[in-house]
Amino acid sequence: MSGLLAVESAGALTTVQDRGRAGLAHLGVPRAGPLDRPAATLANRLVGNDPAAALLEVTWGGLALTSDTGVWIAVTGAPTPVEVAGAGRGSGRAEWLPAGGRLRLGTPVTGVRSYVAVAGGIDVEPVLGSRSTDTLAWVGPPRVQDGALLPVGAPHAPPAPLDTPRPPRPGALRVVPGPRADWFADGALDRLCAASYVVGEESNRVGLRLDGDPPERVRAEELPSEGMVLGAVQVPPGGQPVVLLADHPPTGGYPVLAVVHQDDLWQCAQLRPGDPVGFARLRGA
Amino acid sequence: MDVLDLRAFGPAAVLAEVADSAAARSLAAYARAARVDAEEVVPGARTVLFDGVRDVDGLARRLADWTPDGGPERGPLVEVPVVYDGADLHDVAARWGTDVDGVVARHGEIEFVSAFCGFAPGFAYLAGLPEEHAVPRLDTPRGRVPAGSVGLAGSWCGVYPTASPGGWRLLGRTELTLWDPARYDPALLAPGTRVRFVPV
Numbered sequence: 001m002s003g004l005l006a007v008e009s010a011g012a013l014t015t016v017q018d019r020g021r022a023g024l025a026h027l028g029v030p031r032a033g034p035l036d037r038p039a040a041t042l043a044n045r046l047v048g049n050d051p052a053a054a055l056l057e058v059t060w061g062g063l064a065l066t067s068d069t070g071v072w073i074a075v076t077g078a079p080t081p082v083e084v085a086g087a088g089r090g091s092g093r094a095e096w097l098p099a100g101g102r103l104r105l106g107t108p109v110t111g112v113r114s115y116v117a118v119a120g121g122i123d124v125e126p127v128l129g130s131r132s133t134d135t136l137a138w139v140g141p142p143r144v145q146d147g148a149l150l151p152v153g154a155p156h157a158p159p160a161p162l163d164t165p166r167p168p169r170p171g172a173l174r175v176v177p178g179p180r181a182d183w184f185a186d187g188a189l190d191r192l193c194a195a196s197y198v199v200g201e202e203s204n205r206v207g208l209r210l211d212g213d214p215p216e217r218v219r220a221e222e223l224p225s226e227g228m229v230l231g232a233v234q235v236p237p238g239g240q241p242v243v244l245l246a247d248h249p250p251t252g253g254y255p256v257l258a259v260v261h262q263d264d265l266w267q268c269a270q271l272r273p274g275d276p277v278g279f280a281r282l283r284g285a
Numbered sequence: 286m287d288v289l290d291l292r293a294f295g296p297a298a299v300l301a302e303v304a305d306s307a308a309a310r311s312l313a314a315y316a317r318a319a320r321v322d323a324e325e326v327v328p329g330a331r332t333v334l335f336d337g338v339r340d341v342d343g344l345a346r347r348l349a350d351w352t353p354d355g356g357p358e359r360g361p362l363v364e365v366p367v368v369y370d371g372a373d374l375h376d377v378a379a380r381w382g383t384d385v386d387g388v389v390a391r392h393g394e395i396e397f398v399s400a401f402c403g404f405a406p407g408f409a410y411l412a413g414l415p416e417e418h419a420v421p422r423l424d425t426p427r428g429r430v431p432a433g434s435v436g437l438a439g440s441w442c443g444v445y446p447t448a449s450p451g452g453w454r455l456l457g458r459t460e461l462t463l464w465d466p467a468r469y470d471p472a473l474l475a476p477g478t479r480v481r482f483v484p485v
Contacts, residue, residue: 025325025336026313027472028402127466137406137447139466179292179300225403225410227327227334229298251329251403259295 002120002155003069007148011062011105013135014144015205016122018054021130021139025227025250029139032132033246035205035269036113039077043117046074046094048157053121054131056144058114061107070099071152072119072159078111078270094159111270120153135205136247170267172280173243173260178233180223180255185216189258192233193279197241201273206249207234207242208268210277214239215257228252231260233279243268288353291345298336299344304353306400306412309333310477311354321347328401328476330410358398360477365444366485367392367435371455373423377437380420389484391418392456397442397480402472407446407464409474414440426452433458435482444474 007014017040020033034040034057044053056063061080075082075091082089085101091114097103105114124131124141133140144150177189197212215235228234232244234254243260244252245268260268261282271277289312290302303309306328313328316335321344324337338344369389378388397411419440427450430436434445436453443453446464463473474480 022324022337024406024471025327025334026402026476028404028406028408029471128471139406176293176295179294224330224332225401226300226329226332227294227325227336229294229334229336231295249403250325250327251401256294261296 003067003071003152005065005067005071005118005122005150005152007063007065007144007146007150008102009062009064010144010146010148011058011060013059014063015057015133015135016054016124016131016141016144016150017057017133018131019052020132020246021128021134024128028137028250029128030134030136030247030250031230032130032134032140034115035246036077036115036266038266039113039269040115040117042092043074043076043115044121045160046076046092047072047117047119048155048159049117049119049121053117053153054124055115055117055122058105058116059112061105061114063105063116064102066100066102067097067118067152068099070101071097072155073097073103074117074159075105075114076117077114078108080108080114081106094161112272113269118152119155119159123151123153134247136249170270172278173264173267174282175233175258175260175279176282178256178258181257183217183219183223183255184235184257185218188215189281191215192241192258193281195278197277199271199273199275199277200240203271203273205245205247207244208271208277210241210243212240215241217255219255223253223255225251225253228256229259231262231265232256233258233260245269289348289351291348293341294334294336297338298334299338299341301333301335301348303331303333305331308353310358310398310400312348312351314477315351315354316348319347330401358396358477358479360398360479362479362481363473365435365459365461365480365482367457367459367482369457369484371435371457373436373454374456377420377454377456381418388456392442393482393484397482399474399476399478399480401476402474405446405449407472407474408443409472409476409478409480411442411474411480412440414442416440420454422452423454426450430455431458433460433463435459446472
């Protein structure tokens, strides 16, 4: 351990996330992990961390913390005003947070979730092999509260301040047909792709809930519970599709019409309630 | 239906549909023993999901060697001591056409087997209740069901590992810890585990 972060304000929801808890879905444990993976990977790379290092996922900004030793930090994800020791700083690059200095995140200008990586990673005790907090069943470290003290690991590489982040290119969520596409009317997937949906208020780390045209089902019976994957587009009886995200239950009882390509899932982390969402068939699918 | 109906579930997952829950357990156990190339092997009510698969065709070839195992369940046996004082005990007795002692006796006679986990970490769907003893879920779920509550829904039996809202009809409660992330096997009733309820 090489120091502590003292959290003064955790904002609306701040959790610790690493790559998630693999291999336990059959016991009912969600995988968790950052919702915007490319942003989390970039933040770790900027401060010289391994991509598996644990960092903070900050929802709607509002995080304020200090370091007792001084530490390299990087903020990525939703574009957010970043203040380091009283001075405005950019995001998407490594910054030195001096001992006693405060890092403060404002409210995101666009998007929802920001990522704060510190050199050495957040070194809280792992639970079942991961430092990710799952918000469905609360497996993992507790959510970050005001007043929390977070241990920081020992840095093992210098920060990498020059980087080429992925260009943010939001667009339609590309999908392939799901395993239960045959539970829906002919052409239901094409109509899903032609329609426009709106992000619902209830969206969270479990799923992106959409309002819009309900896909037409041809089989009305209940689906016996079956395993679910990240990005599955489930259609509950009400007809409003849900894109399953990192904290989704490992099994579910609603048919899956489509599956969102994993390269597009980061967008689901940054869409706000009320934002429009479209789907498009992945070429060749 | 073929013994095994494989459906793509996105580019890196395969959903194998089989005849019933026993076949799903058998396939999941076979796949784990064969160490197939999948990050997750998740049995469902009559499916097995293979997620995090790098070579979908290779997996399909491995699974083609599986035949449903009609033999007895071979998982470890866990005895669950139960105090039968659940809020729905009399209701279940009426539905089964017996009294409370009759429910306790019939529930205790059955060797259940954990078919799959879902709903919450360590919440096992226990198969074994005869179809004629199936009971519907509560119309209005309870806001809070204490940890250790033993209940029925449809032809499934389950034990709540943690306190949560729930709509299962409650027969009683156990002191056993069903879910403990600090334990080597965090879920007491992992899929394949045989379960007997013992009145105390």
